[in-house]
Amino acid sequence: xxxxxxxxxxxxxxxxxxxxxxxxxxxxxxxxxxxxxxxxxxxxxxxxxxxxxxxxxxxxxxxxxxxxxxxxxxxxxxxxxxxxxxxxxxxxxxxxxxxxxxxxxxxxxxxxxxxxxxxxxx
Amino acid sequence: xxxxxxxxxxxxxxxxxxxxxxxxxxxxxxxxxxxxxxxxxxxxxxxxxxxxxxxxxxxxxxxxxxxxxxxxxxxxxxxxxxxxxxxxxxxxxxxxxxxxxxxxxxxxxxxxxxxxxxxxxxxxxxxxxxxxxxxxxxxxxxxxxxxxxxxxxxxxxxxxxxxxxxxxxxxxxxxxxxxxxxxxxxxxxxxxxxxxxxxxxxxxxxxxxxxxxxxxxxxxxxxxxxxxxxxxxxxxxxxxxxxxxxxxxxxxxxxxxxxxxxxxxxxxxxxxxxxxxxxxxxxxxxxxxxxxxxxxxxxxxxxxxxxxxxxxxxxxxxxxxxxxxxxxxxxxxxxxxxxxxxxxxxxxxxx
Numbered sequence: 001x002x003x004x005x006x007x008x009x010x011x012x013x014x015x016x017x018x019x020x021x022x023x024x025x026x027x028x029x030x031x032x033x034x035x036x037x038x039x040x041x042x043x044x045x046x047x048x049x050x051x052x053x054x055x056x057x058x059x060x061x062x063x064x065x066x067x068x069x070x071x072x073x074x075x076x077x078x079x080x081x082x083x084x085x086x087x088x089x090x091x092x093x094x095x096x097x098x099x100x101x102x103x104x105x106x107x108x109x110x111x112x113x114x115x116x117x118x119x120x121x122x
Numbered sequence: 123x124x125x126x127x128x129x130x131x132x133x134x135x136x137x138x139x140x141x142x143x144x145x146x147x148x149x150x151x152x153x154x155x156x157x158x159x160x161x162x163x164x165x166x167x168x169x170x171x172x173x174x175x176x177x178x179x180x181x182x183x184x185x186x187x188x189x190x191x192x193x194x195x196x197x198x199x200x201x202x203x204x205x206x207x208x209x210x211x212x213x214x215x216x217x218x219x220x221x222x223x224x225x226x227x228x229x230x231x232x233x234x235x236x237x238x239x240x241x242x243x244x245x246x247x248x249x250x251x252x253x254x255x256x257x258x259x260x261x262x263x264x265x266x267x268x269x270x271x272x273x274x275x276x277x278x279x280x281x282x283x284x285x286x287x288x289x290x291x292x293x294x295x296x297x298x299x300x301x302x303x304x305x306x307x308x309x310x311x312x313x314x315x316x317x318x319x320x321x322x323x324x325x326x327x328x329x330x331x332x333x334x335x336x337x338x339x340x341x342x343x344x345x346x347x348x349x350x351x352x353x354x355x356x357x358x359x360x361x362x363x364x365x366x367x368x369x370x371x372x373x374x375x376x377x378x379x380x381x382x383x384x385x386x387x388x389x390x391x392x393x394x395x396x397x398x399x400x401x402x403x404x405x406x407x408x409x410x411x412x413x414x415x416x417x418x419x420x421x422x423x424x425x426x427x428x429x430x431x432x433x434x435x436x437x438x439x440x441x442x443x444x445x446x447x448x449x450x451x452x453x454x455x456x457x458x459x460x461x462x463x464x465x466x467x468x469x470x471x472x473x
Contacts, residue, residue: 001272003274038273047273050160050236051273054160058243061200062246071246071251071252091198091202091205098130098131099130
């Protein structure tokens, strides 16, 4: 499963006219034929888009979970649908933190202030 | 103050997870709902099964919420569920979860592309390698896990409906309790029940055929292995026999050579003795005996022994060894050395 949008340098929600243009200008014969067969027909494109969305979700989840080099994520799928690494913290950590904040609301703001105070303006 | 304006918010799924008695089951329920919602044609029986799972997890009303979560593509919630599942103990929860997922995904026939990739994701989450997943799939459905056609390829996409090809294929679930589930599905609708019955029949058929094939392959493999073992033993035996024969031949050769050497030596000694006996009364014989006497040898001495004796005596009586002990000593030593040298030269020339 390849990301035809990415390979044609198109956004995911490109219009039919854009797609036609991109297909006409694509220098690669095999890619051109595949894109014409998949993206140019509405029914086929709908089915392809559903799968495309799902695979982008899976890729994003994998990036967040550090599973971008797992044994079931190989070939063109992994090549096209792996986003750059997700630097955000794990969701359960953030959940625990928010839970702490909800249960002990004062603890968050009891920290002493560090550094000098800015002098008052004249 | 800012503290008063600070609020903590939780998404609906997080609230569900926090309130849940068994968060692991809630999380896996969300992932199973995810799988079912990406099937091309989810069966009524699948939803029924999910409802039963939700009832078992004491979350009857949660299913709507989970469906909504998946429909809105809330990736954070899905990621939270995945983290909960990945943090769980391997042996206890992963295999049953994967069985349920496979049963739900394959209930309408061979996997299509979305469910296939979702199953791969769940298997990675459960740290299950492809071979183990294929084994589980065969266990649950009685079929071989075949990767679906790639929709981004024209040639595969050209022939219509690979997804509709598996109308008569099977999808047996993991437990015997599933039959109860199928019977309960009677109230849901006739078509679902007949479909599931057909699934079960063909599933058993597949299993039987698979077992036959498996047995045939196993016996063939066993026979092949036995034949290999016999051939290996025969080769080993032949090799050992060959090595033994070679060793014996080499020993015999060595013995013959030693015998020959001994014979030659005896012959040579005999000849020497005869010569010395015959020449004892001539001048040459006398000179030779004298020379040998100088070298402190008897008449049976071999050339090697003569050489060794000469070397030894020459070193002992060399004039340089007597340096600094007086001229008389040096003169005597050089006299002796000269005599030894003359004797050796005589013996080497008239050997």
